[in-house]
Structures are given as structure tokens and as C-alpha cells.
Amino acid sequence: MSRTAGSLRGYILVRIGLMVPMVWVLLTVVFLLMRVAPGDPISATLGGKLSPAELARRQHALGFDKPILTQYFEYLGQVVQLKFGKTITDGQSIGSIVVSNGGATLELTIAALLVAVLVGLPLGLVAGRYRETIGDAVIRVFGILTYAAPVFFVGLLCQLLFAKNLNWLPASTQASAIVQATAPVTTHILLLDLVIHGQWGDIGDVLKHLILPAVTLGLLVAGVFIRLVRVNVGQALGGDYVEAARARGVPERKVVTRHAFKNALVPVVTVMGLQVALLLGGAVLTEQTFNWPGLGSQLLKYLNNRDYIGVQGIVTVFALVVVFVSLIIDIINAMIDPRVRY
Amino acid sequence: MRTHRFAMLGCVALLAGATAACGSSSSDTNSGSGSGGSSTSGSSTPASTKLADTIIWGTTDTVVSLDPAGAYDLGSQQLIGNMYQNLLSIPAGGTDPQPDAAQSCDFSDPKTYTCKLKPGLKFSNGDPLTSADVKFSFDRELKIADPSGASSLLAPLKETLAPDPETVTFKLKQADAVWPFILTHTVAAIVPSKVYPADKKQPDADAIGSGPYKLVKYTPGQQAVFVANPNYTGPNKAQTPNIIVQYYNQPSALKLAIEQGDVDIAYRSLSPTDLKSLASESNKGIKVITGNGTEIRYIVFNVTKPPANQLAVRRAIAQVVDRQAISTNVYNDTVKPLWSTIPASLPGAIPAFKTAFGDKPNIPAAKAELEKAGIKLPLTLDGWYTPTHYGPAEVDLWNEIKRQLEASGLFKVNLDSTEWTQYKDAAFSKHQYYFYGLGWFPDYPDPDNYLSPFVRDGGFFQNGYKNANVDKWLDAELATSDQNERIKYFQKVQEQEAKDVPLIPLWEGKQTAAIKDTVMGMEKTFDPAFQFRFWLVTKKAS
Numbered sequence: 001m002s003r004t005a006g007s008l009r010g011y012i013l014v015r016i017g018l019m020v021p022m023v024w025v026l027l028t029v030v031f032l033l034m035r036v037a038p039g040d041p042i043s044a045t046l047g048g049k050l051s052p053a054e055l056a057r058r059q060h061a062l063g064f065d066k067p068i069l070t071q072y073f074e075y076l077g078q079v080v081q082l083k084f085g086k087t088i089t090d091g092q093s094i095g096s097i098v099v100s101n102g103g104a105t106l107e108l109t110i111a112a113l114l115v116a117v118l119v120g121l122p123l124g125l126v127a128g129r130y131r132e133t134i135g136d137a138v139i140r141v142f143g144i145l146t147y148a149a150p151v152f153f154v155g156l157l158c159q160l161l162f163a164k165n166l167n168w169l170p171a172s173t174q175a176s177a178i179v180q181a182t183a184p185v186t187t188h189i190l191l192l193d194l195v196i197h198g199q200w201g202d203i204g205d206v207l208k209h210l211i212l213p214a215v216t217l218g219l220l221v222a223g224v225f226i227r228l229v230r231v232n233v234g235q236a237l238g239g240d241y242v243e244a245a246r247a248r249g250v251p252e253r254k255v256v257t258r259h260a261f262k263n264a265l266v267p268v269v270t271v272m273g274l275q276v277a278l279l280l281g282g283a284v285l286t287e288q289t290f291n292w293p294g295l296g297s298q299l300l301k302y303l304n305n306r307d308y309i310g311v312q313g314i315v316t317v318f319a320l321v322v323v324f325v326s327l328i329i330d331i332i333n334a335m336i337d338p339r340v341r342y
Numbered sequence: 343m344r345t346h347r348f349a350m351l352g353c354v355a356l357l358a359g360a361t362a363a364c365g366s367s368s369s370d371t372n373s374g375s376g377s378g379g380s381s382t383s384g385s386s387t388p389a390s391t392k393l394a395d396t397i398i399w400g401t402t403d404t405v406v407s408l409d410p411a412g413a414y415d416l417g418s419q420q421l422i423g424n425m426y427q428n429l430l431s432i433p434a435g436g437t438d439p440q441p442d443a444a445q446s447c448d449f450s451d452p453k454t455y456t457c458k459l460k461p462g463l464k465f466s467n468g469d470p471l472t473s474a475d476v477k478f479s480f481d482r483e484l485k486i487a488d489p490s491g492a493s494s495l496l497a498p499l500k501e502t503l504a505p506d507p508e509t510v511t512f513k514l515k516q517a518d519a520v521w522p523f524i525l526t527h528t529v530a531a532i533v534p535s536k537v538y539p540a541d542k543k544q545p546d547a548d549a550i551g552s553g554p555y556k557l558v559k560y561t562p563g564q565q566a567v568f569v570a571n572p573n574y575t576g577p578n579k580a581q582t583p584n585i586i587v588q589y590y591n592q593p594s595a596l597k598l599a600i601e602q603g604d605v606d607i608a609y610r611s612l613s614p615t616d617l618k619s620l621a622s623e624s625n626k627g628i629k630v631i632t633g634n635g636t637e638i639r640y641i642v643f644n645v646t647k648p649p650a651n652q653l654a655v656r657r658a659i660a661q662v663v664d665r666q667a668i669s670t671n672v673y674n675d676t677v678k679p680l681w682s683t684i685p686a687s688l689p690g691a692i693p694a695f696k697t698a699f700g701d702k703p704n705i706p707a708a709k710a711e712l713e714k715a716g717i718k719l720p721l722t723l724d725g726w727y728t729p730t731h732y733g734p735a736e737v738d739l740w741n742e743i744k745r746q747l748e749a750s751g752l753f754k755v756n757l758d759s760t761e762w763t764q765y766k767d768a769a770f771s772k773h774q775y776y777f778y779g780l781g782w783f784p785d786y787p788d789p790d791n792y793l794s795p796f797v798r799d800g801g802f803f804q805n806g807y808k809n810a811n812v813d814k815w816l817d818a819e820l821a822t823s824d825q826n827e828r829i830k831y832f833q834k835v836q837e838q839e840a841k842d843v844p845l846i847p848l849w850e851g852k853q854t855a856a857i858k859d860t861v862m863g864m865e866k867t868f869d870p871a872f873q874f875r876f877w878l879v880t881k882k883a884s
Contacts, residue, residue, distance in 0.1 A: 037763075038763050038764040038767060039761075039763020039764065039766075039767070043763060043766055043767070044762065044763050045415060045490065046414055047770075048731075048781070048782070048802075049414065050494065052770060052802070052804060058489040059489075061489050062489050088489065088490065089404075089406055089490065090405065090407065090562055090563075091406075091407055091412060091543060092562060100562070101563075163602065164598060164601070167602065171595065171599070171602060172590065172595045172599065173564075173588070173590075173599075174564075176604065177398045177565065177586045177588045177604065178396065178586065180564065180588075181565060181567045181586050288591060288592075290595075291590050293563060293564040297591055300591075301404070301591070306763055
């Protein structure tokens with residue numbers, strides 16, 4: 001018992017230790033990519049207004065003319081002290097960006113995950129149960145399409161159909177302008193803030209705005225779930241315990257739902273956690289398509305303006321989230337399965 | 343529901359200390375004279391018209407800073423111009439600086455400019471506005487010298503003095519007739535010395551000014567909420583108590599927003615195609631309005647690099663370019679031909695290129711010019727443009743230029759493009775291009791701002807052009823405050839520009855917006871100052 005507990009502790013420590021080089025490599029790659037790409041925040045925004053001498057003065061003031069290695073070590077020094085700096089193009093600290101925009105991304109990704117679960121699991125179950133039928137083929141094609149179709153393309157189609165042509169749903173933003181203007185800010189998660197402050201009348205407006213982005217992003221992940229659940233259900237239905245249940249005279253519906261589906265879901269829970277990276281990547285494009293005020297749209301804005309601080313800060317936050325979620329999943333896996341050790 | 347929301351927005355204002363917006367808790371309307379007091383001189387709203395309490399402006403502009411010390415971009419300036427006061431400002435429809443926070447301003451000698459403040463001025467937090475605040479504002483601009491700010495415009499300033507609470511004196515390094523125009527720029531906005539730090543920027547959400555509107559909520563990249571400033575005592579009283587600025591990341595989202603009724607005004611920057619489409623949607627209560635603008639687009643030649651180093655080549659291109667065809671084919675006439683780098687709406691502008699080359703392409707004349715110079719035809723040109731920095735129509739603009747030049751039979755044009763950050767370096771610093779496109783937004787609506795940056799010592803783009811007479815004339819116009827005298831010099835420079843052709847002006851933009859047909863007064867704010875004046879805009883109550 002103590003030996004098992006000890007090795008688990010060691011495993012967790014090693015996994016946490018590995019986070020450091022992972023984050024370092026990522027910071028280095030982002031730093032270098034931003035410096036190798038031409039341009040800087042000042043020339044990107046004011047390059048057509050200033051004389052070359054004035055432009056050079058401003059670049060010097062921000063240290064952009066220092067050797068790249070000097071800039072790199074200064075940057076790492078700041079990161080070690082958890083100082084991510086303020087963006088150059090709009091003077092925001094990374095902390096304030098994460099607080100004020102992270103809520104919108106969290107709201108979107110949770111809603112998208114919900115859509116993925118609600119669409120992906122039942123369809124995967126049906127496809128797995130009725131393998132090699134027309135229904136299975138249709139669901140498989142649907143799963144492949146939702147996974148393979150670019151998020152922005154699906155988003156644009158949804159906007160065109162449901163917002164522009166049918167006028168059923170709003171095309172963009174997180175809420176109507178007046179709802180946003182009057183919404184209290186406590187957690188920076190708009191929906192939660194409205195609930196906390198009892199602004200029930202505005203929740204419908206926020207939910208309407210959430211539907212298209214959540215469906216667009218959710219379908220991407222739903223495609224993964226459909227394929228995974230289909231395969232697992234198929235394997236489970238061929239398992240000995242399922243045969244045994246059938247032999248005992250358990251009705252087929254119960255065999256599928258209580259035995260096969262339950263077991264087929266175990267790896268899905270693990271994969272669900274791993275989809276965080278996919279969700280965050282998809283959120284960047286979804287937020288841009290739907291003018292959603294999350295971290296992804298901020299990242300694109302800073303990228304366009306070559307704002308090193310903004311890009312490095314947000315990418316670091318994304319990376320930490322993915323690394324942290326992966327760590328949690330690995331730890332849970334290790335706790336469940338004693339074979340998972342270094 | 344809508345009434346309830348407007349009332350809630352009013353209460354946001356109340357929480358922020360405003361009194362103007364909460365007068366209509368049971369109604370979403372205010373009277374035609376505006377809740378902020380009497381109607382403005384610029385108002386065309388009939389007194390009996392019921393007006394909405396709130397207008398929502400949708401835009402794709404981005405905001406760098408709401409502190410004047412950190413702003414040199416249009417998105418920030420549009421908000422700063424409504425929140426802060428300057429000593430001088432350009433009135434709607436005008437082109438000359440007029441007193442705003444100042445009662446009067448004058449040169450006592452060519453290097454000393456003195457302003458007297460109006461009595462009783464207050465910031466939106468209730469603090470009195472004195473000459474000490476004005477001095478503080480200029481001193482901190484120079485001290486902070488923010489890399490994103492416009493402090494470089496204050497280069498002529500030697501010292502700011504505040505001899506008494508109502509007097510401000512600017513000591514200049516040299517005579518500078520443009521100084522009154524600089525005082526209208528957001529770099530000269532007045533901030534409260536008791537609130538703003540002297541050596542760093544004020545957080546955007548805590549911005550305080552003395553202008554017609556005050557900021558009550560600001561979420562970067564998403565929304566800015568303004569209410570009428572109850573402490574404002576100037577002539578530009580707010581007619582609409584609440585203005586919400588909603589930010590969109592792309593023109594297509596903005597177009598959908600006005601179509602769906604999410605915003606009342608879609609202003610900057612809808613594409614010509616979107617505007618054409620919206621103009622046909624009057625059945626949805628949308629109309630497209632236009633007014634004078636001062637944005638320009640032009641071709642630059644690096645006059646040191648062949649073949650653009652030959653005057654005959656530059657002149658032949660100027661002879662062939664058809665500006666009207668560009669305006670119509672590329673921009674659906676949302677721009678108009680530009681015949682000098684100074685837009686026609688500014689004093690002193692002359693159609694120098696029309697006089698020199700005619701208003702229609704003259705291909706025989708261009709051919710003769712090239713043959714006289716012994717140039718083998720067709721001449722191959724490598725043209726460069728940047729595809730997104732100036733909007734999506736830039737690609738179409740350069741394809742139209744290529745089409746026109748090649749249709750003449752005199753040129754063969756190879757087009758290439760690169761994104762702005764690379765483009766700027768390649769053009770200005772590495773001088774890799776000799777024939778390329780640029781655009782310009784003015785800092786202030788003075789003709790000097792359309793000449794000095796382009797033709798003095800190679801311009802900001804360092805294209806190698808230098809003409810001693812041009813420099814002499816520009817020095818002379820800066821040295822005199824006699825406007826008639828300045829105009830004479832401006833005309834000489836424009837004529838020389840058309841003779842030497844270091845660049846070719848193409849078009850000047852009209853300001854264009856799509857608005858709901860209930861919105862009024864928008865046209866009044868479209869003028870060369872390029873300032874969206876919230877106080878002029880109203881909306882009929884639904």
C-alpha cells in the first residue's frame with residue numbers, strides 16, 4: 001500500500017516537474033516567432049504617421065532595438081517573477097486581460113462542451129449500436145464533417161442561415177449592447193453575473209447570443225466524441241460481460257444503456273479533458289467569427305498589432321490551462337490505473 | 343422591457359454621479375431640446391420631437407488609450423474628443439480653430455501664444471479646471487512621451503506657463519502658425535491634475551475630462567458607455583443622454599449588426615460593397631449617409647530608383663491614371679478624385695494635378711513624354727501595395743491602376759503586395775520599392791499637415807525627393823499666422839508637387855456611415871476634422 005502511494009507521489013512530482021520545461025519551451029518558441037516575424041507594435045500602429053527618427057526613438061524607448069538574446073533573458077526574468085507586463089497597444093496588464101476576457105472564453109467553452117456532449121454521446125451511441133447500417137453511415141459522415149470542417153466556415157454558415165436569412169438568432173457579440181452596458185460585473189462571466197444579481201430578464205438575451213458560437217465550437221468536439229463513443233460501444237457490445245448479460249436474458253435496451261454504454265463512456269471522460277486544447281484552439285476562431293470578447297479574439301488582435309506582450313501573455317495562459325488540465329487527467333488516470341507510472 | 347433597460351442604463355449614470363440620464367425612469371425618451379439642457383446651435387431637431395435616451399454606435403475602430411498621453415490613433419481620438427476639452431477646437435463644418443475651454447487665444451509675438459480660460463469650467467468629477475491643469479496636461483505629455491502617444495506633435499513647444507488661474511502661455515521654440523491647430527488635437531486635451539499621474543498613464547476606465555460626455559463604463563475591445571456630463575457648461579450640450587459604443591472586430595459583423603438592429607449607427611469601416619448593399623436596404627429602416635472626409639490615398643515614387651528617377655516616367659503615369667474611374671469602379675463613388683495632396687475641402691487646396699495633366703487620361707501626351715525621354719515602350723513597372731492595412735479595397739485599387747496603365751499600351755505592370763509591417767520597412771527604410779501606395783489621415787485639418795509630411799526632405803517615407811524652394815515655402819507658411827499669406831505658399835508647393843511628381847494623389851475619402859433612419863444629425867459631424875461629435879446626434883424615440 002505504502003509502496004503504491006509512494007510511487008504515485010513520485011509520478012505526480014515528475015509530472016509537475018515536467019511542466020516547467022514544457023512551459024519554457026513554449027515561451028521560447030512564442031518569443032522567437034514574434035521576434036522573427038517582421039514588424040513591432042509601434043511600426044504596426046504608427047508606422048505611417050511618424051518620421052523614421054521618431055519611430056526609431058520610440059522603438060528604442062521600448063527596447064526593441066536591443067539584441068534579441070538580451071530581450072529574451074529580460075523577458076524570462078520578468079516571467080520568473082510572474083510579471084507578464086502591459087500590452088503596448090492598449091496598455092492592459094495580462095492579468096486584467098485574463099480576468100476581463102477569460103470569463104467570456106470560459107462561458108463559451110463550457111457551453112460548447114455541453115453541446116458536444118449532448119450531440120456527440122447520443123449519436124455515437126446510436127452509431128455504435130447500429131453499426132454498418134445507413135443510420136451509422138450518416139452519423140459517421142456527420143461526425144467526420146463536423147470534425148473536419150473549419151470552425152470559421154461552420155460559423156459563417158450558421159450566421160448566414162440563422163442570423164441573416166432567418167433572423168432567429170443574433171449574429172455576434174455576447175449580449176445586446178444595453179444588456180452589456182447595464183450588466184453588473186462580479187465574476188466577469190456574464191451569464192453567472194446576471195444570475196447572481198437576479199437580472200433574469202436579460203438571461204434570455206445572453207443565452208440567445210450564446211447559441212450560435214456554442215453550437216459552432218461544440219460541433220467540432222462532438223465529431224471527436226461521436227467517433228470515440230461509436231468505437232467503444234461497438235467493442236463493449238462484443239465484450240464477454242455483454243454476452244453474459246444477454247445470456248441472462250437482460251433486455252437488449254438495458255444491455256446497451258446499462259452495460260455497453262456505461263463502459264464505453266470511461267475513455268470518453270478522459271478524452272473530454274484532452275479536448276481542452278482543441279476547444280481553446282477552436283475558441284480563437286469562433287470568437288473571431290462571432291465577435292465574442294474572449295481571450296481568443298484578444299490574441300488575434302494582439303497578433304495583428306504585433307503586440308509581443310499581449311501574444312506572449314495569452315499564449316502562456318492557454319498553455320498553462322492545457323498543461324494543468326493534462327496534469328489533472330494524468331493524475332486521475334494514475335490513481336485509477338496503478339500501471340500508469342514512470 | 344426596452345423601457346426597463348433604458349432606465350437601468352440611466353441608473354448606471356446615476357451611480358457614476360450623473361444626474362442627466364435618470365430623469366426618465368418611466369420613459370425611454372427625452373424632449374427635443376435634450377436632457378442636458380438647451381438645444382445646441384448645431385441641432386436640427388424640432389423641439390416637439392421625442393428623442394431616444396440612448397444611441398448605440400457600432401464601429402470596427404480600436405482604442406489604444408483613453409488617456410490623451412497615450413493616444414495617436416483614430417479610435418482613441420473619437421472617444422477622447424467627446425470626453426475632454428481642448429483650449430481650441432474645430433467646430434462642426436469649420437476648418438479653423440475656435441475657442442473651446444479658452445475664451446480667447448492669440449499670438450502676442452510669433453513665438454508666444456497666450457490663452458485665457460473661460461470662467462467656471464469643471465471636470466466631470468467636479469474639480470475646477472484651471473490653467474494649472476492645462477500646464478500639467480502639456481508637461482505630462484512631454485514627460486510621459488508614450489510610445490503610442492502623439493507627444494511628438496508638441497515638438498515646437500519650449501515651455502508652458504500658468505501665470506494666473508485663467509491664463510496659459512505657450513513659449514514656442516520657433517514661429518509656428520500650425521500651433522493653434524495642434525491645440526485642437528487630442529494631444530492637447532486637458533486632464534485634471536489632481537487625478538491624473540504626472541509620469542504615467544491614467545487607467546482607461548478611470549478617464550476623467552471636462553467635455554460634453556463622461557465615461558461610466560469601459561470594457562476594452564467590447565464597449566464604452568458614456569452619459570452626458572452634468573458639469574459641462576460649454577456650447578456643445580449633449581442632446582442624447584447615453585451613448586454606447588459597441589466594438590466589432592470585422593466589417594461584416596458590423597454590417598450584420600445594423601441589419602439586425604443591434605446598433606443605430608455603423609460608422610467605420612464598412613467596405614464599399616457593404617455600403618452599396620446597405621444603401622438598398624431602406625425597407626429595413628437603414629440609410630447610408632456621406633459627408634466630407636480628409637483621408638487620402640496616393641502613389642509614392644522613390645525618385646532615386648530607376649525607372650521612377652526619371653521625371654518623364656512619373657509624369658506619364660500621372661497622365662494616364664484615371665481618378666474618376668477609380669472612384670466609380672473600385673469605391674462605388676464613396677470617394678472622389680484628389681487633385682493635390684490637400685483635400686478640396688481645406689483652404690488653399692488647388693487642383694494642381696488637374697491643371698497640369700487634365701482631368702481625363704491623355705495617352706498621346708504620356709507617350710510623347712516617354713518617347714522624348716528615349717524610354718523603350720512598353721515600360722515595365724513593379725508596383726507594390728499593402729493588402730489589408732488600408733482596407734480590403736486596396737487590392738481592387740491597385741488592380742484598377744494596373745488595368746489603366748496597361749490599357750494605355752505604354753506600361754506593363756507587375757503587382758506585388760505584402761503586409762503592413764514588412765511593407766513599411768521595405769518602402770521607408772530599405773527603399774526596396776519605387777512605385778507604391780500609401781494612405782493618410784490628418785493629425786489636424788490644416789493644409790500643412792498634407793504637405794510637410796510628404797514633400798519636406800523626402801517626407802516621412804524617405805522617397806529621396808528634395809526641393810529647396812519647397813522647403814523654403816513651407817518654412818515661410820509656418821512662420822506667418824496670416825492665413826492669406828499661408829495659402830499663397832501652399833499653392834506654390836502644390837504647383838511644384840505637380841511639376842516634380844514625387845507622388846500622385848489619387849482620391850480623398852468621403853466619410854460614410856450606415857444609420858437607422860431615425861438617427862438625426864450625423865451628417866453635421868462629417869467634416870475635415872474627422873471627429874464624431876456625439877453631442878450633435880439624436881434619435882427619434884420609437
